[in-house]
Amino acid sequence: MKNSRRSFLQQTALATSAFCLGFDWFKAEGKAGAMVASTVEAGRFNAYLEISSLGKVIIYSPNPEIGQGIKTAFPVVVAEELDVDWKDVEVRQANLDTKNFDRQLTGGSGALKHSWDRLRKAGATARQMFIQAAAQTWKVDPSACKTASGFVIGPAGQKASYGSLASLAATLPVPTEPTYKNRKDYKIIGKRTKGVDNANVVTGKPVFGLDIEKPGMVIAQIIRPPFGATLKSFDATDALKMPGIIDVVSFKNKVAIVGQSTWQVMQARATVSCKYDGQNLESESTHKKWFDEGMVTENAQVNRKDGDFKAAIAKAAKVVEATYECPFISHSPMEPMNFFADVRSDGSVLLAGPTQVPQSAQKAVATLLNRDEKKIEVELSKMGGGFGRRLNNDYALEAAELSSLIKKPVKVMWTREDDMMGGIYRPAVRYHFKAGLDAAGNMIAFYLRGVGLNAGNSTRQDNFPVGAIENVLIESVNQVSSVTTGPWRAPITNFLGYAEQAFLDEVAEAAGKDPIQMRLDWLARVKSNPVGKITYEPDRFIEVIKQAAEKSNWKKKPGVSQGFSVYYSHLSYVAQVADAVMVNGKPKITHITAVTDCGEVVNLSGAENQVKGAIIDGIGHAMFAKLRFNEGVASPSNFNSYRLIRGNEIPTIDAHFVDNGIAPTGLGEPALPPTGGSVANAIYAASKKRLYRQPFDI
Amino acid sequence: MSIQLTINKKKVSLDIDPNTPLLWALRDHLSLKGTKYGCGIAQCGACTVWVNGEATRSCVLPLSAVANADVTTIEGLSEKGDHPVQVAWDQLDVPQCGYCQAGQIMTAASFLKKNPKPSKTEIIDGMSGNICRCGTYHRIQEAVKLASEIAAKKKTSSTKKSAKA
Numbered sequence: 124m125k126n127s128r129r130s131f132l133q134q135t136a137l138a139t140s141a142f143c144l145g146f147d148w149f150k151a152e153g154k155a156g157a158m159v160a161s162t163v164e165a166g167r168f169n170a171y172l173e174i175s176s177l178g179k180v181i182i183y184s185p186n187p188e189i190g191q192g193i194k195t196a197f198p199v200v201v202a203e204e205l206d207v208d209w210k211d212v213e214v215r216q217a218n219l220d221t222k223n224f225d226r227q228l229t230g231g232s233g234a235l236k237h238s239w240d241r242l243r244k245a246g247a248t249a250r251q252m253f254i255q256a257a258a259q260t261w262k263v264d265p266s267a268c269k270t271a272s273g274f275v276i277g278p279a280g281q282k283a284s285y286g287s288l289a290s291l292a293a294t295l296p297v298p299t300e301p302t303y304k305n306r307k308d309y310k311i312i313g314k315r316t317k318g319v320d321n322a323n324v325v326t327g328k329p330v331f332g333l334d335i336e337k338p339g340m341v342i343a344q345i346i347r348p349p350f351g352a353t354l355k356s357f358d359a360t361d362a363l364k365m366p367g368i369i370d371v372v373s374f375k376n377k378v379a380i381v382g383q384s385t386w387q388v389m390q391a392r393a394t395v396s397c398k399y400d401g402q403n404l405e406s407e408s409t410h411k412k413w414f415d416e417g418m419v420t421e422n423a424q425v426n427r428k429d430g431d432f433k434a435a436i437a438k439a440a441k442v443v444e445a446t447y448e449c450p451f452i453s454h455s456p457m458e459p460m461n462f463f464a465d466v467r468s469d470g471s472v473l474l475a476g477p478t479q480v481p482q483s484a485q486k487a488v489a490t491l492l493n494r495d496e497k498k499i500e501v502e503l504s505k506m507g508g509g510f511g512r513r514l515n516n517d518y519a520l521e522a523a524e525l526s527s528l529i530k531k532p533v534k535v536m537w538t539r540e541d542d543m544m545g546g547i548y549r550p551a552v553r554y555h556f557k558a559g560l561d562a563a564g565n566m567i568a569f570y571l572r573g574v575g576l577n578a579g580n581s582t583r584q585d586n587f588p589v590g591a592i593e594n595v596l597i598e599s600v601n602q603v604s605s606v607t608t609g610p611w612r613a614p615i616t617n618f619l620g621y622a623e624q625a626f627l628d629e630v631a632e633a634a635g636k637d638p639i640q641m642r643l644d645w646l647a648r649v650k651s652n653p654v655g656k657i658t659y660e661p662d663r664f665i666e667v668i669k670q671a672a673e674k675s676n677w678k679k680k681p682g683v684s685q686g687f688s689v690y691y692s693h694l695s696y697v698a699q700v701a702d703a704v705m706v707n708g709k710p711k712i713t714h715i716t717a718v719t720d721c722g723e724v725v726n727l728s729g730a731e732n733q734v735k736g737a738i739i740d741g742i743g744h745a746m747f748a749k750l751r752f753n754e755g756v757a758s759p760s761n762f763n764s765y766r767l768i769r770g771n772e773i774p775t776i777d778a779h780f781v782d783n784g785i786a787p788t789g790l791g792e793p794a795l796p797p798t799g800g801s802v803a804n805a806i807y808a809a810s811k812k813r814l815y816r817q818p819f820d821i
Numbered sequence: 822m823s824i825q826l827t828i829n830k831k832k833v834s835l836d837i838d839p840n841t842p843l844l845w846a847l848r849d850h851l852s853l854k855g856t857k858y859g860c861g862i863a864q865c866g867a868c869t870v871w872v873n874g875e876a877t878r879s880c881v882l883p884l885s886a887v888a889n890a891d892v893t894t895i896e897g898l899s900e901k902g903d904h905p906v907q908v909a910w911d912q913l914d915v916p917q918c919g920y921c922q923a924g925q926i927m928t929a930a931s932f933l934k935k936n937p938k939p940s941k942t943e944i945i946d947g948m949s950g951n952i953c954r955c956g957t958y959h960r961i962q963e964a965v966k967l968a969s970e971i972a973a974k975k976k977t978s979s980t981k982k983s984a985k986a
Contacts, residue, residue: 190918190955317914324919325910326902327855327895331920334854342849366838386838386845457859457867457920457954507857507920508954539860728914732957736917739956762864762952770958771949 172201172245178273178286180207183217187229187479188320189456189509190736191791192729195319196235197242199725203311204246204304207273207285214319219481219501229479230514230610232693232789235725239786247301249292256292257283306723306784315728320505332476332504333536335463340532341369343525344388346378347545349755351605352401354378362391371395372528379525385536404755405605410576413602414448414553417574423598427584429655430594435568439559443633446555447622449817451548451576451757452748454611455767458507459542464522465532466492472499473532474523477506479513487516488523510740511610515547540760548750548757549611550578552618556626559594564634566645568594573619575601577608581615587664587691588627590657591645606752612740613792616692617799618817621745624688624800625814628807638687638804639672659691666781667698667718674779675700675716683713686804690797693789695721696781699738699797701805702774710809710821712742712774712802717794719778722785734778734794741798743768749818824888828853829897839885844868846884847894855895855923859952866951869924870894876931895923898930905975906930909968917955925951929965937969 173181182198198214219227226237250270257275258265260283267278273285285292306312323330348354357378359371367387372379378397382388403409417423436442462476472494478484481501489496506513522535537545552575559568569592573581584597611617631638646668649661668689671677677700678685689698702714717734724730747766750757759765778794803814806821814820823836828851835846847853847870856879859867863878870879871893898904906929909915916922925948932939932947939947944965953961 190916192917315914317911318916318919320919321911321914321916322902324916324922325895325907325926326898327853327923329854331854331857333858334848336852336854384837384841384845384849386841386849390838455954457865457918457952458857459859506918508918510954539862732914732917732955732960735959736956739958740954743956761862762860763862767865767952767954768956769949769952770961771945773956773958776959 172205172249174249174285174289176286176289178211178284180205180212180273180285181215182212183215185217185220185224185227186234187227187477187481187503187506188216189229189477189479189506189513191229191733192318192726193229193234195316196725196729197238198319199311199316200239200242201246203309204243205250206246206270206304209311209316211273216503216505218503219485221482221485227482229509230511232695232791232793235787236694236789243303244301247303248298251298251301252292252295253285253288255295256288257281260288260291313724313727316726317728330505331458331507332463333458333461333507335475335504335534337463337465337473337475337532340463340534341381341383341529342385342388343379343381343533343535344392344538344541345521345525345535346380346392346395346397347541348376348397348399349401349404350546350607350752351404351755352376352399355398355400357395357397359395361394365391365394370529372525374524374528377521379535381525381529381531381533389538401755406753407751410551410604410752413576413604414574417600417602418553418555418572420600423572423600424580425596425598426580426582427589427595427597427655429589429592432568432570432594432596435594436557436559436570439568440562441560441633443558443560443626443630444556445626445629445813445815446553447618447625447815448553449549449551449618450749450751451551451606451608452611452744452750453543453548453765454510454512455543455765456506456508456510456512459539460512460518460537460545461535462519462522463532463534464488464519464526466523466527466530468530470494470498472523473502474499474519475502475504476519476522477504477509477513478516478519479506479509479511480516484516484519487520491520492523492527510612511614512547515609517547539762543750543760543765544757546607547609548606549617550581550608551576552578552581552615554581554619554622556622558626558630560630560634564636566592566630566634568592570595571597571623573599575599576604577601577606578615581619583616583619585656585658587649587657587659588642588645590649590653590655590659593654595654605755612737613692613795616690616796617741617744620688620690620692620796621799621803621817624690624797625803628686628800628804629813637678639668639677642668642689659696663696663720663781664689664691667696667720670718670779670781671698671700671716674718674777675702684805684808686801686806686808688797688800688804690793690800692793692796695719695788695790695793697734697794697797699801701801703805703809705809710806712805714774715776715798715801717776717778718781719790719794720781720783721790721793722783722787724780725787730780730790731778733790735776737792737794738776738798739768739773741795742773742802745799745802745817745819747818824884826887826890826892828892829894835884837884839883841884843870843879843882843884843887843892847879853894853896857920857923859921859924864952865921865924866928867921867924869927869951871927871931874931874934876928895927898926904930905968905971906933906964908971909964913960913964913967915957915960915964917957921951921953925953925961929961929968933965933969933972937972939965939969941966
């Protein structure tokens with residue numbers, strides 16, 4: 124049976140026991156995708172909403188859950204428009220299904236933005252079909268019927284449950300233009316909905332990748348080479364004699380130790396010695412040299428040019444300059460990398476485990492092993508955090524390759540040391556900012572050069588304050604390193620946001636302006652007469668800034684020093700004010716006020732979690748985290764010396780949301796970029812010390 | 822030679838390397854996957870279980886050290902998942918990714934046994950040994966407080982019941 128993707132289509136194939144409305148969450152640009160109403164006898168059908176004749180509502184959630192709460196948020200939207208009680212909804216994780224889902228991934232804080240209309244349409248369409256079915260049954264006008272809590276109510280007080288109408292509803296045409304609820308009538312959207320996996324989590328159910336067990340499965344750990352090195356030889360003589368050890372095999376400069384249990388593999392691994400070849404392996408001094416060279420090269424990539432920066436800076440009355448630098452850092456999700464693979468002799472492959480991008484895993488494994496994509500099944504597990512690390516499927520490919528070599532189902536597990544030393548880091552970046560002020564303190568020239576190590580374009584050239592400044596030059600230089608990098612929660616902006624917001628604080632001071640008023644003046648300019656192309660909406664910026672100033676009692680708290688920042692990323696706006704006081708001669712951040720405009724808040728509980736979590740993440744990594752390299756080897760290697768923020772190191776946080784009813788935008792990432800800036804600026808206000816590199820030296 | 826111990830009120834006998842950390846004995850040999858591996862060096866607390874009632878890091882504790890001991894894991898904290906700490910964790914919607922939470926809950930439940938009416942500072946100190954990468958710390962601290970209140974209410978109502986009886 125072939126489903127047309129862009130047109131509505133109905134299937135009434137089998138005997139009736141359930142109403143299934145398949146809707147294509149991710150198809151079509153901003154439009155609702157194909158929908159399929161169908162009746163199924165039993166079992167799983169290619170549909171995402173299922174209502175049984177007993178009235179149970181099952182919503183399949185396609186996107187990988189890494190702690191961002193999407194498995195709760197998506198079904199909330201469907202249930203709201205369907206008009207059922209949340210308690211009657213059961214949510215199930217869908218596995219990879221490329222036939223029905225297009226964007227089954229977690230990344231870029233894009234899920235709700237992309238799916239909002241589709242989710243609403245799915246719920247509203249089904250609701251309308253139930254009304255239609257009831258109206259037919261009662262022989263009344265559908266417009267005289269309404270719905271409440273999973274029932275259709277007729278003009279004479281008739282009442283029929285969705286479940287009882289399911290089989291008739293499934294035979295009706297799918298409406299193309301359903302009517303939506305007015306947001307003032309929302310019962311679930313915007314309220315606090317608890318995570319759908321809470322019960323499993325608090326009772327220790329095996330839901331994560333590392334918990335996967337399959338028949339005949341063996342365990343493996345892998346020794347990886349220093350960055351830039353090749354494996355010359357290895358000696359596993361002792362390891363192979365140890366109890367429980369099945370095999371030791373090498374591929375792609377790696378050595379895999381395969382055994383019956385984790386501890387046996389760990390013990391055996393410790394006895395394996397490896398010899399490597401490698402020249403000019405990278406150390407901290409290499410990286411410093413590359414930063415220095417990148418800062419002076421004539422061959423920078425020009426990302427944005429407005430007016431004439433050089434001429435403007437030459438006639439500036441005052442010039443402010445600063446350089447900021449951040450190291451490579453690890454993602455360090457609490458669940459280290461791991462994946463299960465079973466590459467079978469019949470050509471089929473089963474992959475299972477934590478990945479933010481299951482379809483990429485499927486494609487990459489198909490290419491790697493020269494197998495048919497259609498024969499590669501991917502089961503999604505819940506993930507013990509991701510933060511971008513699991514956008515890279517290197518560990519899933521390792522599992523697949525190893526399984527094909529040893530011809531067994533295998534779970535590859537990274538230890539914490541493997542996870543911290545094994546690559547895919549937030550790239551190290553150095554930024555140089557320059558601002559030219561005229562005699563009145565107005566910024567007339569703005570310059571930024573970013574030099575990144577495997578960072579690609581380390582700038583965001585169209586971001587505010589660009590658009591408010593006449594003369595702008597933004598450049599980047601990418602230095603190629605053998606240290607592997609990838610997106611880390613709020614890629615690039617996780618550090619750029621800090622550097623820029625800290626620099627603008629210096630600009631405000633040099634100009635003798637209040638940092639908030641300075642930004643509001645710029646935004647007024649953007650509104651009336653923007654310079655060049657802008658990608659942000661000045662009014663939304665202005666609103667979060669004003670609310671943050673008001674809610675934080677900006678500069679009205681006696682004995683408290685405050686720092687301000689505001690940043691736009693993933694289509695959302697976050698303004699922050701950090702409060703600092705001096706304790707025993709050292710600055711301490713005591714409170715952060717955050718105002719977020721992410722459009723409609725779908726789940727207030729989840730939204731607060733994302734904002735507070737991102738702020739704590741931002742503070743922790745700004746304060747503590749750093750990896751160094753010596754001859755291609757990263758250190759430190761575990762949490763004893765790679766410090767993560769703890770519960771006794773956090774400020775109180777107020778998370779406010781702008782109530783504007785705009786369609787939702789990103790939230791997993793946007794609260795992080797402004798955090799380093801508000802914190803650094805508050806620390807300066809308290810201690811008069813500017814912080815130019817992460818981790819902060821305070 | 823096998824090692825006997827009690828896990829979640831059941832007697833078990835394990836015939837494996839006595840140096841195997843309790844964490845891996847639980848996960849690999851007893852299929853109790855609720856106890857998590859986070860760092861392997863007793864820094865993060867994801868592997869926290871109770872040994873003879875005391876919150877203990879199971880990733881560095883050899884099986885030989887728990888011979889004849891009484892071990893409780895997250896799966897055995899309550900029969901129906903209704904321990905006050907579990908209830909509070911759900912009510913306040915603490916988990917984000919959830920991976921560290923079994924360790925957090927076992928730490929919190931042990932902490933509250935010793936200190937049923939903790940102050941805010943005591944809660945913060947008592948819970949700071951456990952890392953949460955998602956940053957759920959505020960809700961963890963609020964949930965410990967709520968759990969102490971739920972437990973106090975439970976105690977009062979059971980005292981009343983027994984007084985009536």
